[in-house]
Amino acid sequence: MVRAIVGANWGDEGKGKITDMLAKESDIIIRFQGGSNAGHTIINNYGKFALHLLPSGVFYHHTTSIIGNGVALNIPYLLKEIKELESKGVPTPKILVSDRAQILMPYHILQDTYEEARLAGKSFGSTKSGIAPFYSDKYAKIGFQVSELFDEAYLKEKVERVCEIKNVLFEHLYHKEALKPEEVFQTLLEYREMIKPYLCDVSLYLYQAIKDGKRILLEGQLGSLKDPDHGIYPMVTSSSTLAAYGAIGAGIPPYEIKNITTVVKAYSSAVGAGAFVSEIFGEEAEELRKRGGDGGEYGATTGRPRRMGWFDAVATKYGCRVQGTTEVALTVLDVLGYLDEIPMCVGYEIDGKIVTDFPTTVWLEKAKPVFKKYPGWKCDIRGIRNYDELPKECKDYIDAIEREIEVPITLVSNGPGREDIIIRTQK
Numbered sequence: 531m532v533r534a535i536v537g538a539n540w541g542d543e544g545k546g547k548i549t550d551m552l553a554k555e556s557d558i559i560i561r562f563q564g565g566s567n568a569g570h571t572i573i574n575n576y577g578k579f580a581l582h583l584l585p586s587g588v589f590y591h592h593t594t595s596i597i598g599n600g601v602a603l604n605i606p607y608l609l610k611e612i613k614e615l616e617s618k619g620v621p622t623p624k625i626l627v628s629d630r631a632q633i634l635m636p637y638h639i640l641q642d643t644y645e646e647a648r649l650a651g652k653s654f655g656s657t658k659s660g661i662a663p664f665y666s667d668k669y670a671k672i673g674f675q676v677s678e679l680f681d682e683a684y685l686k687e688k689v690e691r692v693c694e695i696k697n698v699l700f701e702h703l704y705h706k707e708a709l710k711p712e713e714v715f716q717t718l719l720e721y722r723e724m725i726k727p728y729l730c731d732v733s734l735y736l737y738q739a740i741k742d743g744k745r746i747l748l749e750g751q752l753g754s755l756k757d758p759d760h761g762i763y764p765m766v767t768s769s770s771t772l773a774a775y776g777a778i779g780a781g782i783p784p785y786e787i788k789n790i791t792t793v794v795k796a797y798s799s800a801v802g803a804g805a806f807v808s809e810i811f812g813e814e815a816e817e818l819r820k821r822g823g824d825g826g827e828y829g830a831t832t833g834r835p836r837r838m839g840w841f842d843a844v845a846t847k848y849g850c851r852v853q854g855t856t857e858v859a860l861t862v863l864d865v866l867g868y869l870d871e872i873p874m875c876v877g878y879e880i881d882g883k884i885v886t887d888f889p890t891t892v893w894l895e896k897a898k899p900v901f902k903k904y905p906g907w908k909c910d911i912r913g914i915r916n917y918d919e920l921p922k923e924c925k926d927y928i929d930a931i932e933r934e935i936e937v938p939i940t941l942v943s944n945g946p947g948r949e950d951i952i953i954r955t956q957k
Contacts, residue, residue: 532746532782533789534773535859537753538849538935540800541771542827542836543793544861544943546572546586549749551948552791553587557744558594558736561585562779563769564751565602565634567659571823574948576620583608585749588615588623595623596732599630600769600779602664603676605721627725628732628781632673636717637696637709638663644704657802665768667692676729679722689715733781740786748776748787754849762891765804773853792855794846794935796863796927798839799827805894808839808875808901815839822865823946840873840901843934848888850937859941860928864950869906872927875899876934904930912945917954928954 535552537543550572553559566582573579574589581588583604585595597603608627616622638660646658667673672692678685689711697708739746750771755761757771769775773792777784797818800806810818815838819827827836850858866872877884877900880893884900907921914920920928920942932939942952 531743531788532740532748532776532786533791534748534750534776534787534853535791535793536748536750536771536773536776536853538792538794538846538853538855538858539753539798539842540755540802540804540806541752542799542801542823543753543795544859545750545793546581547861547943547946547948548791548793548859548941549586549747550574550589551951552747553585553590553593555745556587556593556747558596558739559585559587559747559749560596560598560732560736560776560780561601561749561751562598562776563600563771564767565659565661565664566604566607567602567657567661567751567767571946572948573946577618579615579618582611584611584615584623584625585747587747587749588625589620591621593624595625596730596735596780597625597627597631597728598732598780599628599632600775601628601631602634602661602769603627603631603725604634604660605725609724625728626730626732626735627676627728629677629729630675630732630781632664632668632675633718633721634660634664635674635714637700637714638667640706641696641699641704644700644706648704662768674718676725679718679725682719685718686715689718736780736782740782746782748773748780750776753793754852755845757852760852762804762894765802765891790854790856791859791941792850792853792857792937793859793861794850794931794939795861796841796866796931797822798842798845799836800839801834801836805891805897806837806839807845807878807894807897808842808899809837810839817868818865821868822862840875840899841931842875842899843931844875844878844886844888846931847886847935850935855937857940858932858935858937859943860931860939861943863924863928863942864910864912864944866927867907867910870908871903872906873901873903874930874934876902912950914944915952917942917952920952 641663693711773790878897907923
């Protein structure tokens with residue numbers, strides 16, 4: 531059986547914790563898109579970790595962790611992450627990397643940095659991890675697939691051709707030093723030796739695993755609203771964040787994905803630019819940011835303070851719909867225990883009309899939030915494991931979210947630890 535774990539919003543929903551928890555009952559965990567541009571924070575008996583490329587199931591002895599063909603493969607970064615785990619006492623995980631994955635190059639990171647600087651005030655809020663140039667090159671067919679590292683004559687000719695294109699940008703648009711083809715070629719040969727022990731025909735491996743009845747998790751990065759087609763374009767990421775893409779980014783048939791667990795935050799947060807209708811500011815935002823997550827709401831990759839907002843039912847209902855959600859995991863609910871009243875954005879006012887369906891960006895930019903307030907529970911709910919033991923106001927808030935998003939909430943996270951989870955049986 532294949533289960534996808536994805537985000538409903540702007541990312542940072544707590545997918546890493548849910549994947550880490552569900553990986554206990556899984557055999558294979560796969561990252562199918564994105565790169566090291568976003569992090570999943572995990573707290574378990576080994577300590578606190580911010581994983582960027584590795585799947586969040588690497589902490590179990592019995593699991594195989596896979597980097598799928600849809601991932602932006604930063605090879606030195608991947609090896610660095612593996613070494614960091616080992617240095618903290620985590621047993622060396624079993625890792626496989628698709629031989630069809632493409633390589634994120636150092637010049638992608640340079641290009642990303644130069645472009646954000648060139649755009650200045652009109653930048654996209656990139657993490658400068660090279661993701662947009664990487665995916666641009668992949669679809670322009672000037673990227674390097676891992677399999678190409680093993681034909682040196684072909685590789686050398688391609689490097690010359692790619693550098694010729696890149697140097698037009700580097701020298702004449704960014705006014706920076708030109709790439710040297712011989713240096714790029716040597717880097718690729720070094721990468722070949724680094725990645726060789728992990729390479730696998732992942733699609734074939736998964737074909738057999740599915741036939742053998744293995745339990746497989748697909749782990750998505752970011753959330754629905756950062757998808758390049760269905761998100762807040764152009765302030766989006768450069769690979770699809772939707773569960774449907776899991777089939778492509780891992781190399782499995784789409785009909786094998788039986789369950790889509792979509793992770794939803796009990797309030798909203800976002801890193802980077804773009805429309806964010808339920809956003810709050812000033813002391814109200816700082817208080818929520820300070821209390822949020824574990825140690826505050828700051829980007830796992832950049833350390834940037836996250837933009838804060840109240841729960842956005844319009845965006846979340848849409849985010850769940852485009853994911854094809856079968857169940858929701860609601861996270862960071864415990865954070866809201868300090869509030870007398872909890873606002874929830876239940877509609878958008880656009881040009882005098884109230885809408886409850888999420889619009890495209892041009893209308894989203896005009897939207898004003900319509901809030902409804904719910905009574906707070908004014909106590910700490912960490913440590914509760916039985917849903918019936920939650921305060922009535924807390925259960926009422928969960929019920930209100932479920933009514934708005936029209937998908938069952940089956941998991942409720944009430945703390946940062948692996949064990950801080952309530953399994954909710956449906957009525």
